[in-house]
Amino acid sequence: MYSARDTGVVSTDTPGTNIEGEAPVVEETVETDEATITDDSELERTLGLSGGLAIGIGTMIGAGIFVFPGLAAGQAGPAAAGSFAIGMVVALLVALPTSELATAMPKSGGGYYFISRGLGTLAGTVVGLSLWFGLVFATAFYLVGFGYYAVDTLAEVGITIGEAFVVPIALVFGVGFVVLNVTGTENAAKLQNGVVALLLSILLVFLTYGGLDALGVVGQPSTPETFMPFGPVPVLQTAALVFTSYLGFAQVATVAGEMKQPGRNLPLAMVSSVVIVGVMYVATVFVATSAFGSGRLAELGETAMVDVGRHYLGAYGALAIVFGGLLATMSSANASVLSTSRAIYAVSRDALLPSIASRINLRYGTPHVALGLAGGPILLLTATGQVEVLAEVASFLHLVLYGLMCVALVALRRDEPEWYDPAFRVPGYPVVPILGALASFALMALMKPISQVVGVAIMLVSAGWYFYYARDVKLRGAL
Amino acid sequence: MTRVLVPLAVLEGQTVSPGLIDLLGTVDVTILGYHVLPEQTPPDQARLQYEERATAALEDVAAEFRATGGAADHRLVFTHDREQTRQRIAREVDADAFAVTGATGSVERLLVAVTGQVAVDRIVPFVATLVGDRPIDVTLFAAVAEGGETDARGKLADAADRLREAGVAVETDLATGGPFEALVDAAAGHDAVVLGERAPSLRSFVFGDESERVAGETVGPVLVVRRGDDETDEPDTESGSG
Numbered sequence: 001m002y003s004a005r006d007t008g009v010v011s012t013d014t015p016g017t018n019i020e021g022e023a024p025v026v027e028e029t030v031e032t033d034e035a036t037i038t039d040d041s042e043l044e045r046t047l048g049l050s051g052g053l054a055i056g057i058g059t060m061i062g063a064g065i066f067v068f069p070g071l072a073a074g075q076a077g078p079a080a081a082g083s084f085a086i087g088m089v090v091a092l093l094v095a096l097p098t099s100e101l102a103t104a105m106p107k108s109g110g111g112y113y114f115i116s117r118g119l120g121t122l123a124g125t126v127v128g129l130s131l132w133f134g135l136v137f138a139t140a141f142y143l144v145g146f147g148y149y150a151v152d153t154l155a156e157v158g159i160t161i162g163e164a165f166v167v168p169i170a171l172v173f174g175v176g177f178v179v180l181n182v183t184g185t186e187n188a189a190k191l192q193n194g195v196v197a198l199l200l201s202i203l204l205v206f207l208t209y210g211g212l213d214a215l216g217v218v219g220q221p222s223t224p225e226t227f228m229p230f231g232p233v234p235v236l237q238t239a240a241l242v243f244t245s246y247l248g249f250a251q252v253a254t255v256a257g258e259m260k261q262p263g264r265n266l267p268l269a270m271v272s273s274v275v276i277v278g279v280m281y282v283a284t285v286f287v288a289t290s291a292f293g294s295g296r297l298a299e300l301g302e303t304a305m306v307d308v309g310r311h312y313l314g315a316y317g318a319l320a321i322v323f324g325g326l327l328a329t330m331s332s333a334n335a336s337v338l339s340t341s342r343a344i345y346a347v348s349r350d351a352l353l354p355s356i357a358s359r360i361n362l363r364y365g366t367p368h369v370a371l372g373l374a375g376g377p378i379l380l381l382t383a384t385g386q387v388e389v390l391a392e393v394a395s396f397l398h399l400v401l402y403g404l405m406c407v408a409l410v411a412l413r414r415d416e417p418e419w420y421d422p423a424f425r426v427p428g429y430p431v432v433p434i435l436g437a438l439a440s441f442a443l444m445a446l447m448k449p450i451s452q453v454v455g456v457a458i459m460l461v462s463a464g465w466y467f468y469y470a471r472d473v474k475l476r477g478a479l
Numbered sequence: 480m481t482r483v484l485v486p487l488a489v490l491e492g493q494t495v496s497p498g499l500i501d502l503l504g505t506v507d508v509t510i511l512g513y514h515v516l517p518e519q520t521p522p523d524q525a526r527l528q529y530e531e532r533a534t535a536a537l538e539d540v541a542a543e544f545r546a547t548g549g550a551a552d553h554r555l556v557f558t559h560d561r562e563q564t565r566q567r568i569a570r571e572v573d574a575d576a577f578a579v580t581g582a583t584g585s586v587e588r589l590l591v592a593v594t595g596q597v598a599v600d601r602i603v604p605f606v607a608t609l610v611g612d613r614p615i616d617v618t619l620f621a622a623v624a625e626g627g628e629t630d631a632r633g634k635l636a637d638a639a640d641r642l643r644e645a646g647v648a649v650e651t652d653l654a655t656g657g658p659f660e661a662l663v664d665a666a667a668g669h670d671a672v673v674l675g676e677r678a679p680s681l682r683s684f685v686f687g688d689e690s691e692r693v694a695g696e697t698v699g700p701v702l703v704v705r706r707g708d709d710e711t712d713e714p715d716t717e718s719g720s721g
Binding site for chain 2: 025034035036038040041042043044046047107108181182184255257258338341342345349358359360364365366367371
């Protein structure tokens with residue numbers, strides 16, 4: 001369908017300025033499959049489908065498999081697998097509208113960009129700043145998860161240092177990631193591809209063996225337990241908690257401006273990463289609950305999967321899982337740091353933050369200010385070590401974005417502007433985006449009160465910032 | 480009209496030597512100003528900060544080229560992948576060759592390598608146009624494995640005849656041994672090198688692009704005559720679905 005090589009887009013009215021007199025940088029561009037062409041220069045599209053998948057899968061796959069099975073089984077019993085399946089359905093309902101928006105506006109900034117253009121500056125500011133903090137919470141969550149796996153890895157090789165070291169290790173590596181991103185000029189994306197491929201192979205072997213075992217094909221069949229020991233409500237609440245493991249598909253949209261053949265690759269990368277990851281999650285929880293029963297899993301907590309690995313494949317299984325956990329949490333944290341800096345750049349370009357936030361340093365060519373604005377809060381939050389709250393707040397803030405993206409899609413479709421010409425259109429419009437929005441908001445309602453309070457507070461502060469700083473900036477339809 | 484693409488890392492202060500500007504005076508030139516960014520940096524972000532400075536530098540370089548006679552324009556690209564950008568722009572402007580800049584004074588002797596499977600049919604007319612009626616001596620060079628001398632000598636003599644017909648002063652030089660090492664040896668005493676582009680190979684993947692290595696070893700500029708577009712174009716199987 002994406003045959004038009006020149007989907008030219010024209011800017012319309014003048015955008016206002018913020019309190020410092022800076023105006024959004026809005027320029028006429030021509031998007032082709034290979035580059036974005038502006039008046040004086042071109043921006044090469046260099047990411048292929050595999051790069052997009054690596055960002056999507058690489059961001060998502062860590063948490064769901066390596067951190068949540070124990071926690072989720074404690075809350076929902078064996079039906080935790082159902083919670084993950086619900087999460088996948090919600091993610092798909094959002095991924096499809098996101099794909100449409102991304103092909104209509106293949107620019108860096110992703111969800112923030114769509115909402116600010118579709119719904120205006122207030123919604124844009126709230127989402128843009130909330131997305132920044134949402135990614136910060138998510139990264140802190142991945143780092144704490146990484147800390148748990150680092151401690152367990154050391155324990156597997158015979159060095160027991162105890163859980164007191166989880167947060168210090170997470171902090172050290174958090175600093176490491178930020179410094180690496182500021183100074184590293186190597187091909188981080190290629191490394192990410194490799195890590196994701198390795199991780200997927202480990203998981204595939206493990207899940208195949210564990211799955212066969214659990215079904216009684218090899219070894220002893222396991223005793224079935226009550227599927228929903230605590231009833232259906234905890235299953236839904238758990239879905240809200242584990243939704244953090246699906247945050248990531250929309251990160252693909254933050255690199256939309258760098259994706260080759262965006263009309264084809266963006267929808268493919270987003271939808272397939274959700275499906276691949278979702279299937280793996282459901283399989284993992286099934287295998288895990290078959291190994292131990294949910295009560296025992298809950299006792300094992302964040303790193304329950306290590307014992308599941310040991311149960312099926314002995315010491316090697318345990319080692320493979322801790323190694324996988326290290327890789328996964330690392331790739332998630334790293335991909336999120338990158339997305340955070342892109343999110344900050346996107347709002348700063350639109351004059352919603354001071355333009356200094358999008359400076360690039362001369363020595364390394366990296367956005368050091370934005371990376372610092374990502375790194376500082378990440379470290380603060382990592383220091384709290386609160387896995388569940390970090391995860392839920394991250395989900396909450398992302399769900400705001402997801403819900404509003406669906407709303408933005410409906411708003412754009414109801415009164416299609418001239419420039420709106422997506423290469424991919426949501427099947428089942430308007431049902432899919434409406435369900436996506438409702439499901440996103442419903443998951444928010446199911447979260448713990450503390451997460452909701454923190455999330456709403458961040459949104460209110462963002463809205464306050466809009467009224468103080470950027471009230472006169474007009475972004476709706478400004479392309 | 481013959482066109483040469485001159486990629487230039489313009490924001491890193493890379494410049495074109497006066498000798499190369501003179502040498503390219505007989506052809507049209509597109510200067511490709513590029514800036515390679517790490518994956519962490521969206522190209523658009525770099526554009527905001529550097530576009531003006533880069534454009535000004537490119538205007539200056541283009542003016543220098545125009546002063547020698549040929550037409551010159553410029554493109555500016557922010558990218559994560561230099562090779563992809565170079566290939567795309569070369570295809571879009573239909574360039575016959577691209578340059579790897581190097582230091583040289585006035586070019587009096589030009590080494591033209593036709594080793595192996597390169598498109599001699601494209602190299603010969605390119606060199607004839609490039610040299611024009613200027614007093615530039617051309618050495619046609621090929622390296623062969625032991626035993627292949629007769630064929631290669633015929634090929635060299637053939638190409639030399641065609642260049643002489645165009646009024647170019649030509650010598651031939653046939654070497655045996657490793658193509659790369661022999662070429663670097665032969666380049667001594669020449670001011671610039673013309674090569675044919677090869678398909679990417681394991682060797683170029685491991686050691687880097689041949690033209691860059693030659694430029695590195697010989698210090699002087701290298702002009703790489705592109706393969707035909709039908710050969711360089713990737714099969715377009717991916718588009719049109721989606």
